[in-house]
Amino acid sequence: MRLSRLFKVAVATGALLSVTACGSSDGTGSSSVSGLNPPDLTARTELGESEGQVNLIAWAGYVEDGTNDPEADWVTPFEEKTGCQVETKVAASSDEMVKLMKTGRYDAVSASGDASLRLIASGDAAPVNTDLVPNYQDVFIGLLQQDWNSYEGTAYGIPHGRGANLLMYNTEKVKPAPDSWSAVFDEASKYKGRVTAYDSPIYIADAALYLRETQPGLGIDNPYALDENQFKAAVELLEEQNANVGEYWSDYLKEVSAFKSGDSVVGTTWEVIKNLTQAEGAKVDAVLPQEGATGWSDTWMLSAKAKHPNCAYKWMDWIISPEVNAEVAEWYGEAPANVKSCDLTSDPAFCDTYHATDENFWADIAVWTTPIEQCLDGRTDIKCVPYSKWVQAWTEIKG
Structure with missing residues (x-):
């Protein structure tokens, strides 16, 4: 079985990776969420010109630019296609992500379910207009409008993957x-x-x-x-x-x-x-x-204070495009969010291994959601x- 290249690199270098997509918490800096009564924020109705930059908070392995492995680079082609230069802050826990989002310095975050409702309730995450994300139409139905990425029928992010x-x-x-x-x-x-x-x-x-x-x-x-x-x-x-x-x-x-x-x-x-x-x-x-x-499912969420929302939308569409979502899923080791990605993985059995298309399997998984x-x-x-x-x-x- 072909292993995720991220972990091959980690073993080769002796690096000790912190928990990433599954959102470990060190118990510090956590927001207290009593009830879910988010402020009345409105999603964008259209996109404008690219701002030339996008600042992201992400789990290690989600935003690769070839530094860790020359074969793992989906940032450079994004920058070339959109003109949006990517700056990334790798976070080691969900609590760290919540704290960073409050600063207003970042445009989007790859939040796990133990952080997403905190970001929605606090007003740090904005609703997302999925019509402005063309690849959203190919996301697995089991990831759409779930407790950890939406509120009362309004999407608050774009699904990235699950495990x-x-x-x-x-x-x-x-x-x-x-x-x-x-x-x-x-x-x-x-x-x-x-x-x-x-x-x-x-x-x-x-x-x-x-x-x-x-x-x-x-x-x-x-x-x-x-x-x-x-x-x-x-x-x-x-x-x-x-x-x-x-x-x-x-x-x-x-x-x-x-x-x-x-x-x-x-x-x-x-x-x-x-x-x-x-x-x-x-x-x-x-x-x-x-x-x-x-289980866990990560969601790209847009900051309510985003200074580069147009580039952030372009990134969210890019990261779940069939080719890129397949690449990041194999690199990290998770089921992709895009249905079409399963036809594009280098390992033909990858989606079977990670149960990507088996909704009966996911029916038995209680995905992390902020209590x-x-x-x-x-x-x-x-x-x-x-x-x-x-x-x-x-x-x-x-x-």
């Missing part, structure tokens, strides 16, 4: 092969000290998703919409898990190294990390558990626990 949080395990140490998240929760003591978990407050949703299936009496529907009782149950489950966790990972290569050495034998991962770990010789595999899983007091599952008689309390609880869970 699932899978269960990875050592095929020699974990037998029989697990098919449930119970391997890292109720049965985690079997692998005490060698369980690994994703290091972010949004991981609380993984516990909630598991409880949704195993404790139906809690009434959990959406793992990002938890009332106080449901939230308490998820936190207690993670506190119990903590005693068996050897490492919380927030770095691709550290998880690869831990599974290679045997320090970790079971835990949450991404498809691309599984592929890289297997290529490094580790005896691992990954599965979508029977309870389903959480807010206004319950995302439709309940109006109760307040849900907002993200700020998730951040606080995560710090306490880890001790």
